Amino acid sequence: MKKQLETLISEALLTLKTQSILTDDLNPVIHVERTRDVAHGDFATNIALILAKTAKKNPRQLAENIIAALPTNEAVLKVEIAGAGFINFFINPNAQYQVIVDIHATGENFGKSNRGEGKKIQIEFVSANPTGPLHVGHGRGAAYGSVVGNLLTATGFYVHREYYVNDAGRQMDILATSVWLRYLEISGETFVFPSNAYRGDYVRGISQKLFNQYGKNFVHTAETVFANLPLDEPKGGDKEIYIDTVISRAKELLNKDYRIVFDMGLNDILEDIKEDLIEFGTTYDQWFSERSLMDDGSIDKALAVLKSNNYLYEKDGAIWFKSSELGDEKDRVVIRDNGQHTYFASDIAYHWNKLERGFDTLIDIWGADHHGYIPRVKAALTALGADEKKLNVLLVQFASLWRGEEKVSMSTRSGEFVTLRELRDEVGRDAARFFYVMRRSEQHMDFDLELAKSKSNENPVFYVQYAHARVCSVLRQLQEKGFTKNAVLGMANLSELNTEHETALLTTLARYPEVIERAATQYEPHLLINYLRELATDFHTYYNAHQFLVEDDKLRNARLNLIIAVQQVLVNGLTLLGISAPEAM
């Protein structure tokens, strides 16, 4: 309907141009929006206000000209000028019933579109280091990313979801070393655990597995392991330097066996993460290994291109990328003085790889604490000769956790974090997803565990699900009470639906495709949540105001067709959110 009106207006403008009321060079973007106040009709446009200035005309006069030039359309009942020069459209009520027919005809496809025209979008999200289980901070990215992916799929994009596995690099070495040290403890060695190692209980679990499988094959005495090391931080040393030397010691002593320990940690945690995400309703098309970029030479190749494009130089024994020439604050190291490439180097190769695979758009979903990283990645793409505009980084603010009045600090290494799995166990997958996506992603979010845990009626997800369950319940009652259902009869009598509650529902239902399109193109799933809450409100209000199972066959079937349409849209929306639509509650 929106698009129809926009077409009518653009035809009117063309007419005015041929009448020389408007000049040919005016080509404004025609914007039709739904009105907030029913007194303003169903749709409104500010086109006359926009054009008034450049056309040097009185906006109300111009609005009159536009209205006069509008082609007639049977869906449009009345057109009015209001306020400073708004043009308000009143839609023929009979046209509004069409949405019920559409929903019944298209079913689960109602709301989907082909706006994306099959364009390829790669969306990378979560990508947490496999150094420990996912915690509640990752949950928000997981929920947000999967819903954005669903929305884009629903609007006709080809979506490829990817998790970048940091299975190489220093953090993983710290994990492997931590696993080994706990293994040594299990074997009976005693020593002070490094302050910068991973202290979570899950590490002990992996170590136990290692011990069960390999016995004491990897044991070295504590004396040997800790001989001649620098001081750890609690003793006045540097924890980073300390842990790095412990890692070197581990590699040295374990030699080829180091990889066994390393992979034990990596695979165990990665399997846990995969399972966790599946249970959370978040799936991927690909798990992309960072190590593979090293093994197949992608990193070297990317750096070689940067070098030949004259964007690399050497300083202080390290290789630097001239990102400051391309908008970054300063230059960045890609190869450290110890010969190791930085994570940034593999990120360059990874993002280049993504574009090489032919995606039209890349979406990265990062925690907001990584925002400073954006300019350097974009700079790298530019330096490689790629189009950095294809990369779209969406930031998700971390949800700060509260336990009642007390803020919970989260750090993977200190081991005191609430895992995503724990959260799911406590509040359930539906509520967790709903809460995560309920707010704009850039908005800081307070996640009160006490509140989320309490299975109280305050939980908005129940409100929406309850609307669906109520429709199901009515349909069950239909049988029990001996009423019949006749969809065709209902469709023939939709004009029976003339109460204000029904009109409101029709309008809300008709908005659904607009909401999906907007939520998808803006990457804002919270719009869908807000919509579903409004739809549920309209339905609950209607439910309380009118009986659906009435004797009158025409009215009953018209109403049943309406509430079945509501049920369908609730299912469609909840499905996109990855939330269940229970038939009974």
Add this chain to the structure above:
RNA sequence: GCGCUUGUAGCUCAACUGGAUAGAGCACCAGCCUUCUAAGCUGGGGGUCGCAGGUUCGAGUCCUGCCAAGCGUACCA
């Protein structure tokens, strides 16, 4: 210091990207269950849109300057 993000009802947040009288949910107050699930509905109070300027027909939304919070500012990710 500099950069990014955010400041809207007591609390948590919306506001169709510059439109008409800024809206919901909690919380609070007053009502509605022999009738399709009361996890629901109806009504009510509650606002200097952080502050000050500017841009224009029109600003919560855009520009500038302050104030406050979070994050970033590594040869860590």
